[in-house]
Amino acid sequence: MKRLALAFILFASAAHAAPAPGALTDPAMETRARALQKELRCVVCQGESIDESNAPIAADIRRLIRERIEAGDSDSRIKDYLVGRYGDFVLMRPPLEPSTWLLWFGPAAVLLLGGGIAASVVVRARKRAKTG
Amino acid sequence: MTAEIGQLALTLALALSIVMAATGLAGARVTANVSRRIASSAAMGLLVFIALAFCTLVYAAIVSDFSVLNIADNSSLAKPMLYKITGVWGNHEGSMLLWVLVLALYTGAIAFAKRGSARLTSAALGVQGLLAVAFLLFILFTSNPFLRIDPPPFDGAGLNPLLQDLGLAVHPPTLYIGYVGLSASFAYAAAALITREVDASWARAARPFMLAAWIALTIGITLGSWWAYYELGWGGFWFWDPVENASLMPWLAATALLHSALATERTGAFRTWTLLLAIAAFSLSLIGTFLVRSGVLTSVHAFANDPERGTFILIMLVAAIGGALALFAWRAPSLETGAAFEPVSRETALLVNNVLLVAATATVFLGTLYPLFLDAFTGTKISVGPPFFALTFVPIFVLLLIALPFGPRLSWHKAEFAQAARPLLPALGAALVAAIIVCFVVASHIVAAAGIFALAAWVIAASVLDLIRRPVKTAAAFAVAVAHAGLGVTLMGVAGTTLWRAETLALLGPGEKATVGPYTLTMGQFERDDGPNYAAIRADIHVSAGGNTIATLWPAKRVYPIEQQETAETAIRTTGFSDLYLALGDERGKGRFIVRAYYNPLAPFIWFGGGIMALGGLASLWGRVRAKSRQPNAQAVAAE
Numbered sequence: 127m128k129r130l131a132l133a134f135i136l137f138a139s140a141a142h143a144a145p146a147p148g149a150l151t152d153p154a155m156e157t158r159a160r161a162l163q164k165e166l167r168c169v170v171c172q173g174e175s176i177d178e179s180n181a182p183i184a185a186d187i188r189r190l191i192r193e194r195i196e197a198g199d200s201d202s203r204i205k206d207y208l209v210g211r212y213g214d215f216v217l218m219r220p221p222l223e224p225s226t227w228l229l230w231f232g233p234a235a236v237l238l239l240g241g242g243i244a245a246s247v248v249v250r251a252r253k254r255a256k257t258g
Numbered sequence: 259m260t261a262e263i264g265q266l267a268l269t270l271a272l273a274l275s276i277v278m279a280a281t282g283l284a285g286a287r288v289t290a291n292v293s294r295r296i297a298s299s300a301a302m303g304l305l306v307f308i309a310l311a312f313c314t315l316v317y318a319a320i321v322s323d324f325s326v327l328n329i330a331d332n333s334s335l336a337k338p339m340l341y342k343i344t345g346v347w348g349n350h351e352g353s354m355l356l357w358v359l360v361l362a363l364y365t366g367a368i369a370f371a372k373r374g375s376a377r378l379t380s381a382a383l384g385v386q387g388l389l390a391v392a393f394l395l396f397i398l399f400t401s402n403p404f405l406r407i408d409p410p411p412f413d414g415a416g417l418n419p420l421l422q423d424l425g426l427a428v429h430p431p432t433l434y435i436g437y438v439g440l441s442a443s444f445a446y447a448a449a450a451l452i453t454r455e456v457d458a459s460w461a462r463a464a465r466p467f468m469l470a471a472w473i474a475l476t477i478g479i480t481l482g483s484w485w486a487y488y489e490l491g492w493g494g495f496w497f498w499d500p501v502e503n504a505s506l507m508p509w510l511a512a513t514a515l516l517h518s519a520l521a522t523e524r525t526g527a528f529r530t531w532t533l534l535l536a537i538a539a540f541s542l543s544l545i546g547t548f549l550v551r552s553g554v555l556t557s558v559h560a561f562a563n564d565p566e567r568g569t570f571i572l573i574m575l576v577a578a579i580g581g582a583l584a585l586f587a588w589r590a591p592s593l594e595t596g597a598a599f600e601p602v603s604r605e606t607a608l609l610v611n612n613v614l615l616v617a618a619t620a621t622v623f624l625g626t627l628y629p630l631f632l633d634a635f636t637g638t639k640i641s642v643g644p645p646f647f648a649l650t651f652v653p654i655f656v657l658l659l660i661a662l663p664f665g666p667r668l669s670w671h672k673a674e675f676a677q678a679a680r681p682l683l684p685a686l687g688a689a690l691v692a693a694i695i696v697c698f699v700v701a702s703h704i705v706a707a708a709g710i711f712a713l714a715a716w717v718i719a720a721s722v723l724d725l726i727r728r729p730v731k732t733a734a735a736f737a738v739a740v741a742h743a744g745l746g747v748t749l750m751g752v753a754g755t756t757l758w759r760a761e762t763l764a765l766l767g768p769g770e771k772a773t774v775g776p777y778t779l780t781m782g783q784f785e786r787d788d789g790p791n792y793a794a795i796r797a798d799i800h801v802s803a804g805g806n807t808i809a810t811l812w813p814a815k816r817v818y819p820i821e822q823q824e825t826a827e828t829a830i831r832t833t834g835f836s837d838l839y840l841a842l843g844d845e846r847g848k849g850r851f852i853v854r855a856y857y858n859p860l861a862p863f864i865w866f867g868g869g870i871m872a873l874g875g876l877a878s879l880w881g882r883v884r885a886k887s888r889q890p891n892a893q894a895v896a897a898e
Contacts, residue, residue: 164645167641172499175644178492178494214640218642218643219645219649220629228624229625229628232620233624233650233654236621237654244613248599248601248609251598252600255598
């Protein structure tokens, strides 16, 4: 039966692909949707974004994002909506809040601290080089 | 019988490791020569018994002995022989046994190579002995691979299909050779603190082990990234997944260690800092093991999650890291002599390298562990994904790459900046040319692309020029140039793939077409393509470019009935400069399938670059070993 169906499709072939399932027709909107998908986490998966997940919920959210974009919502409004539903966990880029200051400013702090220590080491090494 | 032989071998190995720890550490105080001999013999015995235990488990897997619980849980009759064997380390118990096998190999190498004085070698073997005791206890009490079940099942439960792959046959052992290899640097560092022997000869003794571990980590991470690329089906090569980060942290720390140890070896500078880095690098390996094995994280890698094991590993972690750091705090202040060098010198360049690499390591550490701590202390759940690392890790690495070409040009103690930098002008020219070419050739992401390619050209051109200009082309100079150039090549691959990837998602039935990048894809037939332990459907996709058919690719979708999982078997056509990447998705309606097609410019460079870096490390290691065999034991004799 399947074989027959395949043969039928082959002969009736329009020789053109259907548009990507669910994609928006407006390319600018589709680009926005893709960018948003990469910023959002699939909440049931391990570290995958909505953009790269096979989970059904990811597909649902992909559809939801497109609906909201077509309805004229801004990116931040869509994000706010999803954060309201799933919490900050859904954001791949954690928000900047007092509880995440250490996370966001930690790398720069380590860099500055390390730079300071290195500078003092260099100063002392120079003193030794001068006297010795 | 076989499982009992394995059990017995492990128990004997535990006894030998206790002997090795006791005599080895005693050798730091009394009769070093005798202690070293006893500890060395124990090390060889340890290697023999752990190898025997490992072979026993492999044998049980080959003959599908389902009366062994581990085999029943992780193997099945229908599984191909190759994956029966590689599946031995595709599960928690087996992979821990591999862990101690690698530990025993390094311990044997320390005993065999006898680098450094008898006291130093003896103490290093003692520390390795302590590690072996801890991990063998862990295996015997919480993760015994030789437990029996009665009655044995008729067939096993199978292995996660994602792990039934050739890449996975080599990826974990390579990564373990890296992770566990850092134990040798750790042991030498602890031995240096115990014996107070930390000088140029110490650095010479420990360096081959640092190099071996670094090479293996480089290859292991490269293979892992390649595996994720072709197996997970999304065309991505690095996901900033916690388990990936767990391997990146020791690599970054080991890279810092290699550079810092260079200064210790040449001028005696930064000796306590080098010791601290050696401790930190292995600590990060242990933390990586804890993250992966404890079930704190779950991902495709974390095939074991069991709180009891997690607690045991956590105790070992605290004991090893805490012990080493306490020893460091106690002894290090009396060991630091203080280096003397001018602000413009190789020493300063290596300091800059270390500050940036440590900041990069700290960034990955924060990004990986912060969500865990935040959840534990406040109950707030956050995600730290690629956008975070793009904003924090990437700028630090950019600074590192800008500074990199100056390092090898500066001489020790005192250098003239203008004199050292002038030969880099052609490299600056190469960077400008690269930026201009990129501006004219590409249409998207021009600013970022021009910047990154200029940076890559800067690093590669400077490395090549530096090698050409050297009057004497030593293995060490070759190693530096090749390793640095490899980093530039990887950078090009990462940039090309990230910035210019073209992607098409299409629903295709037979005869229908789609385009991706320069290629046109025409769907042919769908065929069944079943294997020994899976059912699969395969699509024939004809690829044409400029009107000529150039290839047929067969992406497939597999269903593993025993494990009840689906995998996407991607089809990749590479030209060496770009990849065409096809993955078959779900069937939608009448004989049409979703096809995900990616055109990834420069993707192969990511892995070429990793290979080139590893080659640089190998060149350095080869130079060392050859130098040592020319003057057998000269250092060791001199130090005694």
